[in-house]
Amino acid sequence: MSKKILYVVGIGPGSYEDMTLRAIYALEESDWIVGYTVYCDLVRPHFEDKEYISTPMMTEEKRVRMAFEKANEGHAVSLVCSGDAGVYGMAGLALSMRPEFLDVEVKVIPGVTAALSGASVLGAPLIHDFCLISLSDRLTPMELIEKRLRAASKADMALVLYNPESKSRSGYLAHACDVLLENIEPERVCGIVKNIAREGECKSVMTLSELKNADADMFSTVFIGNSTTKNINEFMVTARGYKSEG
């Protein structure tokens, strides 16, 4: 095989059914599949004849470089990302590194990010304008995260929060709720989805004040409604606008 191609593939929330056909075709065409151990394990049962490089501990730069090097040897390689390849995924690093590997073609294949898959479980929280914000301060100063939370809430935009908590970052969701409560009423309709499209999927709809004390982990995605969002039979439903259709 002499095709030097790197697919950066969003595999969606984790279930085979939530992959796009384009993502499936890319993985089928690939000789090598590269990714975090947990994402490799999600696709492996459906693509058993592939060679895998799964890297639990390495930095992302090293992983992307390994994928390029393998492609540069003359292989088709898929770098798998959970959700979408371009939302907190590897597409940016791959395109930044591409000038070092100009013989390798790079194709970004989009996928269903947790904002969309989580929203479909909760109902329709993001039917109108929204902001997607990660609470991880590993590469972003907390002051900027707080500024974005305030900006979104003052402009009445619905919010999706990625990475609300992890073992090393406990209390982050409660802190974010405190920042939001500066501008949003405590009764605002909110929701959490855990383990989207995987074993143990569950959702709960609650108020913003309840969200502050809710359990969340690194497999949780958090949604804060805008001022029009209602709890309809335990589904979060945001209005399509602020005027009536007439």
Next chain:
Amino acid sequence: MSKKILYVVGIGPGSYEDMTLRAIYALEESDWIVGYTVYCDLVRPHFEDKEYISTPMMTEEKRVRMAFEKANEGHAVSLVCSGDAGVYGMAGLALSMRPEFLDVEVKVIPGVTAALSGASVLGAPLIHDFCLISLSDRLTPMELIEKRLRAASKADMALVLYNPESKSRSGYLAHACDVLLENIEPERVCGIVKNIAREGECKSVMTLSELKNADADMFSTVFIGNSTTKNINEFMVTARGYKSEG
């Protein structure tokens, strides 16, 4: 057939390959497919044995009600939305109307919205926090749209703009650029994608001041980078954060 089920299905940007397997299965299972004429025409070649209700002129409420009524007669029905079902899609209306049709089960099936598919064409503009804002003022006051544009730009969030222009709303993109230029430098890296995953797909990367005078239409999706976004070989690439990984 006596299954009373309404699938609200995000079909992605329009190409069969960009549908998820779950969306394909829902359409295969359905007796009836309901949607805008243009979306019905996109799926019809792949699901030829279905009954279609395509409604070019009706309001969305009427279309959703027709889908419920057909499901309530004992059918499996798919209400198709371009992109995602829950981002400016029909999921919210369907869940709002469901209390009138409690015998009908509603399932929302997410899809790849234009923010993600467009981003994959342009590179990786949305790799970090971002806001999705529609420029349509049909159901939202322009003052609120402007407030959101200012909020996003002041908090250095990347932006995706849906519905930048249409025949009846010309000059909206230029106006939005003027609002953004209050807080963003004219050299900011921006991009437009047209006809994503359809005949005539094209992308262009440009500055914010060039964006102000660019051609856009109802099939265009517009991206504004954050302060870290670079033009790398005509791809928009946003950094994964503001700190180095060390």
